[in-house]
Amino acid sequence: MNEQHCQPTRPTPHRRWDRARTPSLRHRPTALALPWLAATALLVGIPLIGSAWLAFTDYYGFGAPSFTGLDNWHRLATDETFWHSLANSAKIAAIAIPLRTALAIGCALLLHRRSSMNSAARTAVFLPSIIPDAAWALLWLWLLNPLYGPLPLTLEAFGLPSPGWFTDPAAAQGGLALVASLQMGEGFLVALAARRLLPGSLHEAAAMEGAGRIFTFRRITLPLMAPILTLLALRDVVLLLHTTFIPALLITAGEPHSATLVAPLYVYRRAFLYGELGYASTLSITLLITAAAVAAAQLIVLHRTRLLELL
């Protein structure tokens, strides 16, 4: 898989005339990334620095922020609601990440062959990811409604109990994880591409050697796709700290018993319900550090297990 190492062409000093003729951009990919980097600095970097500063202040949106030193951080340490919301986020992510990864790879393996049926099915799998998040959330508000929602009604028709999506804390968390999991279109596309990149002869060789479907999946397909799937899961950790915000706000409003009060929803409430922009910044920065720490830990594990070398 990684036999072809491309050597980058480096301009040599004695070929300076060459540089004059060809645009220098060709030799400097960073130059091409400059507009994007500039926009990122402007739209993300500067607000981030501002937010980091606000994290050490009291600020209510009016007047000037007043510097309060570590006061916000002392408050954070004892803010049980925040730690509870972070735990909620972690629980939902713990359900959603394996589910999303499994769905993405499962659909990719089922639908990677070219046919018109598969083509339609691939579109269907991707569709939830291009529906605006708010519309998607409101759709589920209807789907899960215990009185007239199609999902509880269907379960009822089969004589099955409805898990109480809006009343039982664990079911509500599961419901949110489900809502977030079906929007795995991008992961599905990446898994699809990864599956198609595997040389066909590997699976033919496995078939020649008498390997069954499960053995081939366990010993060939999964290990060869593992690096990409791991990267997907890694990205999902960061993603799920944020994407649960909209369904938690629109479907469950953080209830029942604050079970779906996810970390970004709590930050949102602190900032815009209570107007505590300074403290909300403290919470945001904490969330950012948490996400970065989790991602770093995963990367370390990845490098230890040398999974990425297979890419």
Next chain:
Amino acid sequence: MGIAIHGAHKAYRSRRKQPIAALTEVDLHVARGELMVVVGPSGSGKSTLLRATAGLEALDAGRIEIGGRDVTTAAPGDRDISLVFQDYALFPHLTVAENIAFGQRARGVPKTQITTDVAQAATMLGLTAALARYPRELSGGERQRVALARAMIRRPKAFLLDEPLASLDPDLRLRTRAEIRELQRRLGVSMLYVTHDQTEALALGDRIAVVRAGRIEQVGTPDELYSRPSTAFIARFIGTLPMNLLPPEALGRENGPVTGIRPERTHLAHAGHGHLTGRIAAVEPSGEETVLHVVCPDTTRILVRVPSSDGVPRPGSETGITWSNADEHHFASAEGPRTA
């Protein structure tokens, strides 16, 4: 019986839904312990034949037997055959030992047995030192041998090889060719070996099947193919230099068959003497021998191979060409069947 293919037929559908025949009425019998080379230009259907034998592609019609058992509808893994892929298809995330053992593990062979088998296969192919390494750490020749080891570990009834030397350096190709031949003899298995290279076919095959446009044109020993090609196509395809095919007009006849004469059976004569006279257009020395391109007045080009020691004539000069009539071949047309 090794491999028997009866009336194999396979067509693909093009983008315009036109069926394109990849195999038409192919019959091929590979005896037990025989090395059969299937040779043909690219797109001739030889790979389709191999893949159908392996079970990777289904035939539209026909029957395949391996070791006397009808395997036409059997899964690739249930045919008791091994396939060595052109790109070797080694599993990049498994070590050499794991690659070789893959089939045995898939079949649930006991671990101790696998260890013994892997060690034996590795010894046979000189891979013992490489067992713990990964495919990416191996040279091309070593990868080739791992593919062979993986194919032979379960002692199948037949081996299929798809252009196994295509991605090797020329000198390695020569050595590996001999190693494959030796391995096949030692194991005493039937081998179906696909290549587009007629030199490889002549060097390796007990018998050779020449495939063209989905049909087998001739099956025979290397000597039969060389000395009695059944079509003008084979006459040109088999041999280091293609056979010269001369239309009747070139020999001053009104009509009649196309005359074939091998470059190595022609001799130079004085201009105006012999069968033909022409101008030497190019001279290609190749050590012991020299190949001359001679253009006749009617624009027919003829290759002449002469010993370099005879003194090489200059390009541009006129020369006569002669040969023994016993060395002539006759074909109905420039692509057609043999008439005498």
